Every structure is written in structure tokens, then in C-alpha cells.
Amino acid sequence: MKLRVTPPVFRGALHDPRTATSIGRWLGPAFAVCFATGLVSHFLQHPPDWLADTLPSRPSWGYRLTQGLHVASGIAAVPLLLAKLWTVYPRLFAWPPLRSPRHGAERLSVALLVAGAVFEVATGLLNTAQWYPWPFSFVPVHYAVAWLVTGALLLHLAVKAPQIRAHWSRRSPGTSALPERDGPDRRSLLAAVGAAVGAVTLTTVGQSFTPLKDLDLLAPRRPDRGPQGLPVNRTAAAAGVGRITGEEYRLVVDGPRPYTLTLEELRALPQYEVELPIACVEGWSASARWTGVRTADLLDRAGAHPHARVRVVSLQPRGGYRMSEMGHTYARDPLTLLALRLNGEELHPDHGYPARLIAPGRPGVLQTKWVGRLEVLA
Ligand SMILES: Nc1nc2c(c(=O)[nH]1)N[C@H]1C(S)=C(S)[C@@H](COP(=O)(O)O)O[C@H]1N2
Ligand SMILES: [Mo]
Secondary structure: OOOOOOOOOOOOOOHHHHHHHHHHHHHHHHHHHHHHHHHHHHHHHOOOOOOOOOOOOOOOOOOHHHHHHHHHHHHHHHHHHHHHHHHHHHHOOOOOOOOOOHHHHHHEEEEEEHHHHHHHHHHHHHHHHOOOOOOOOHHHHHHHHHHHHHHHHHHHHOOOOHHHHHHHHHOOOOHOOOOOOOHHHHHHHHHHHHHHHHHHHOOOHOOOOHHHHOOOOOOOOOOOOOOOOOOOOOOOOOOOOOOOOOOOOEEEEOOOOOOOEEEEHHHHOOOOOEEEEEEEOOOOOOEEEEEEEEEHHHHHHHHOOOOOOEEOOOOOOOOOOOEEOOOOHOOOOOOOOOEEEOOOOOHEEEEEOOEEEEEEOOOOOHHHOOOEEEOOOO
């Protein structure tokens, strides 16, 4: 018996390069914003040695903006990517599957692009929900695959340049002035995709763009819900931090002239009030009023060099976020505090009682809570 394979036939007129180009015009920029803001986030969190002393601490809302854009463009990419894949999926059934080595290479690069893009959007989305149903570490893998997707995307744009050029403008060269038969259908499809992008954006962007917080129905967090009006990413219990009493607490500042302070002594130092956001890498951010001691004052008292880096160590016994480092641009910024109060009250245990770091322009994960030690690094 002879095996006969009959590939499906697609008659839908919208599975064409013109629709693919129209959606690509939006998907491409969404990915570009996602990649650029992702790089910012990566370099702020893991600065290479040559960058660590020059990263700017201002504008204080900088990371809030870039990470808000990162998550918003990633969420907007979901309907765009689905629409794009719907447009081109008939090509999966192209027959014969391999026409030439060149054709094979092109299909392979598209397969990588699709797999990588779906992977990035899916893992990013699950990360905003703090759900990690995979065995690998999210940050390095999400970062590495971002490079792969960007490379595959540039290659894809180069390979498809002729089609993109032909279909970029309203009037494609081949069809001259004749009205396009599928024009109305295509416009309906694109309007629906646009509406979907608008809907997912409007119902999530309030997690970082506070004026729209009342529309924030789909994002996992509301920026104004939590103890003292601020969300909590990891509670004291989840971090394994036991009850810290004010009497027992000590802050150790380790430098050329090391010293230790009690909470009473910390409160007796000059206090400053700043308005600064917590901007979590997972996409939510919220501004709050913090009161505490300037880290610059604490470091001066320890005889630290003005350009010294500082390690901030938590009383949290273990976990990746129990420690953070900062260069002098942050450590010496007058807005950077070892905060003792939040929105006029003593810090809630989940916000880092009795003392937490708050610095301008830094990812939330570096705003260390339950600080017990500042170490001046050589
Ligand atoms: N010691 C310690 N500090 C920490 C964390 C942590 O897990 N442990 N989480 C960080 C993260 S991811 C964020 S977004 C902020 C959240 O601060 P908040 O809970 O006060 O809003 O705290 C940061 N500081
Ligand atoms: Mo975070």
C-alpha cells in the first residue's frame, strides 16, 4: 500500500504575508522594547565590574518606568504573538517540507524564533505571577533566550525583507491602485487584535501606572494593597525571618572604623524623608514615603572612601535576596536611606522591620529588607 499524505488546504485569505507584515509592525516594536528594557534590568541587577561604579541612581523613577514598560510590552506581545502565529501557521503544512538547504535553514530559524518567543512571553508572564513551574532558574534562562530570540528575529527580518517592503505601505506595488479584496476582513482582524492588546494592557498596566490602578483587574497585584498601603513580595514568614525585637536589634557597619548601633541610636541620628518607589522586577511598582538615616551618613561615620562599594546584608538567614550590593552612586545619593518608617509608621515586619534599604532607581529585589549589616567593600 502506498502512503499518501494530503496536506490540509487553507483558503482563508488572511493567512498571507500582508497580514503577517501588519501584525509584525506591532510585534517587532513590542519585542524591541521588551529586549531593551530587559537589558536595562539585567545590567542594573548584575552590573559587570566596569559598570558597577557608574550606574546612575537617577532618575529615581527610571527603573519603575523601564520595568513597567518591560512587563507591559511583554503582556501586549501575547495577543500579537497569537495573532501572528495564527496568520502563519498554515505554513507549517507547506509541501514539500524541505525544498532546498536554504529553505531548510530558513524553516529552522523560524522554528527557533517561534519557540523562543513563546518561551519568553510564557515564562515572563508566569514570573509576574511568581509561579515557577520549571526546573531551571528563571532569570539566567529568560535572559539567554532573549538573545537567541533577538538574533533569530533580526535574521527573520533580513530574510523577509522583500515581503515586508512589499506589504509595508497601504498600497502594495503588485496590486497597484485596485482596491484590495481582503482589505475589510483584514482591517477587522487587525482591529480585533488591537482591541485585545488594549484590553490586556488596560487591565494590567495599573500595577505600575498608578493612575490606572482601578482598572488593574488581571495583574496579580494592586499597587495599593498590602500592609501600610504597599504590596509585599516576600513576607517575613516566607523569608524565614523570625520575630526581630527592637531591643535586641543591632546594626553593624563594617568599614575602616567599624561600629554598632542600637535601634534607639539609629532613631537618634538625623532622619530624612523621601518619596521613592519600590519597583519589583515582576512588574508592580508603587511609590511610598520613607523615613530614615542616610546611608551616606552611616558610611562617613565608618570612615568609608567616598567611592567605596557597599554590601547590604539582611538578617534573613538564607535566600538569594538576603544581600545586595551598591556602587557609590547609590550609596552616596542623598535619597538613599536605611529606612525605619514607611508612610509615617514604623516599618511593618513584612516591609523589613526594623530597617530596610530604599534607594532611587534600583530594582525592588535590591531594596534589601531586615538589614543587619552594612559592609564597606575595598
Ligand atoms: N531580605 C530581603 N529583602 C528583600 C526581599 C527578600 O526576599 N529578602 N525581596 C525584595 C523584593 S523582590 C522586592 S520587590 C522588595 C519588596 O519590598 P516590600 O515587600 O517592602 O514591598 O523587597 C526586596 N527586599
Ligand atoms: Mo521584587
